[in-house]
Amino acid sequence: MSLVAVDFVPMATTDLEWVAAQDRLLYPFPWSAQNFADSMIAGYSCWIVFEGGERSGYAVLMMVLDEAHILNISVCRSRQGFGLGRQLLQHLGEVARKAGGSQILLExxxxxxxxxxxxxxxxxxxxxxxxxxxxxxxxREDALVMRLPL
Incomplete structure (x- = not known):
């Protein structure tokens, strides 16, 4: 587990280039800065994880009625394996519950x-x-659809 302070801050337009750059480092088929901007414009719950004041991850959560859909969840490669992904999932669960969510879905x-x-x-x-x-x-590659009841 991380021993430094972890904060979850709503994504801002000033984060978009950083987030897109991280996505390019992590995935062979990354989201663009515009994909993240569109998510913000659509009103999705978009988050940046700060660990000790440094950006370390990000996530996009879409609510549809009582279902929360994780569209993107990522931890910077250098920060993987320290529990940040678990903490980010817990945060998204709290956000979803507060929005009336009964379950989280993802692919x-x-x-x-x-x-x-x-x-x-x-x-x-x-x-x-x-x-x-x-x-x-x-x-093409299949997607596994997964569900977590809240």
Whole structure:
């Protein structure tokens, strides 16, 4: 676990280039700064994780009725493995509950073993599979649909 202060701050337009740059470092098919800006404009719950005053991660949560959908959740590579992902998931759960959410849904690549392990560890269960959901280097990759009751 992290021993420094962790804060969750709503994403601002001044964060967009940093977030997009991090997404490019983390994923072969990243979101653009405009994707994050569009999420903010749409009123989604967009967050930056600060650890000891430094940006260390980010997330986008969309509420649909009583369902919370995690659209993007990421921890900077240099800060992975220190419990920030778990803390970020807990924060999103609190945000979703306050908004009337009864469950959180997300999609994850089967090849993203570290994310799958974290989601299972905090109680997410697989409820479905979307064939060819994600672009991949050799065509398309399925998405595992996971759910966590709140």
């Amino acid at each position: 994850v690549r089967p090849s993203n073993e570290s994310a799958l392990a974290l989601y299972r560890k905090v109680g997410f269960e697989m409820i479905g599979r979307r064939k060819g959901y994600y672009p991949a280097c050799n065509g």
